[in-house]
Amino acid sequence: MTNNILIYNTLSRTKEVFEPINAPFVGLYVCGPTVYSDVHLGNCRTFVSFDLIYRYLLHLGFKVRYVRNITDAGHLEGDRDEGDDKFAKKAKLEKLEPMEIVQKYTLGFHDVMRLFNALPPNIEPTATGHISEQIEMVKQIIDNGYAYEVNGTVYFDVEKYSKEHNYTLLTNRLLEDLLEGTRVLGGQDEKKGRLDFALWIKAKPEHIMHWPSPWSVGFPGWHIECSAMSNKYLGERFDIHGGGMDLAATHHTNEIAQSQACNHTQPVKYWMHTNMLTVNGTRMSKSAGNGFLPGELFTGQHPLLKRGYSPMAVRFFMLQAHYRSTLDFSNDALDASDKGFKRLMTAIALLNKLKPSGEKSGLDIQDLEKRCYAAMNDDFNSPVLLSELFEAVRFINSVYDGKAVVTESDLALLKKLMNNFVFDILGLQQEIPQSNDINKLMEFVIKLRNEAKAAKDYATSDKIRISLNEMGIQLKDNKEETSWSKI
Structure with missing residues (x-):
């Protein structure tokens, strides 16, 4: 076993040897769900992927502080600080308090994560529980000269920041290209620059969720919450920040700018992003009519699904693709994963019935174990790991059928290997036992x-x-x- 892990760092766009800032402690922050609706599969794919990463780091003996936030305030419908607050809009539609909406969907999110057998984070902070930290961070950014206040709303000055720092460091895009893709400021726009974004937003009289601040009664911008909470629980600079690739261009880019402007240092050493979901080769989205929720996937109650699939079969399906690869949902792919998962579980059940049957095993178990670790050390390559484990499945079946032999020591090592990689690291588990x-x-x-x-x-x-x-x-x-x- 080796701790020499290679991680693909979005920041450098290369694989880098993982060297924690304060080993063996590892700070891991993952952008959590926005809890105004049911969690979607894109979120689930991200959280299952980082559950794999978290599990593997724990398996190797690292002391991981895993922080995954809950966004329950300040999330507007548009990325340009415009539109209604999604929580307030949902609360008005359902005639509930905003925090009732938050509680309902937070509990639903936790239920789905339990079905996927995802380990809970060490800390799960909420945006509404950290308003004071966000206000203090905005104050510091203003004091450092990278933000300005207009009529009670505070904006981050991207142009000022870009003169001293690379604003598009994470995406490697040209600032000019971003400006061309942004609307020209109108006479009524408060912002100095087209790319400026809100750190604090003055609330309209009808806005339900609001808090007092030095600038106005209002609410935080979406991006500041993660910067404030990661800073509080992991420090000004920490190891890994993760999320879906859709967050890189705006949310994570602005996180870097805010933290750099506040603390004068890059906040994260390794940025990691999961790829998107597709359905039959087409990007999954509500507008395309091809998006489905985890519950629909489990029950099969969706026009695009011919039947339901168990949470473990879906987790297995997600792990068959590398976290940086596109994951395509189809009935055929899910059927194949369901069969593969059951084949793996059946082999493990048979493994417990095997008895030593020879002086030399028909498979080099020590070499297999090395290959399993090599797969995980190569940027957490779960599909390669699964292919190695299925070599063990074939061997188990052969021994059970009397076509191969295994020594007593190799049998013990094989049981340990399958337990470590199938259950502890991949996070799979046996389905509910038969009655x-x-x-x-x-x-x-x-x-x-x-x-x-x-x-x-x-x-x-x-x-x-x-x-x-x-x-x-x-x-x-x-x-x-x-x-x-x-x-």
């Missing part, structure tokens, strides 16, 4: 089939096997017994 009634029923059916085989009534024996297969149950024979599993 005793089903187990007893299957024992009875298997007994009838065995009696038919003993009587050489192969027609009946085959009929039982084929019928069970059509119902999604697979029988597996070996010299000692017949086992069963769901397909």
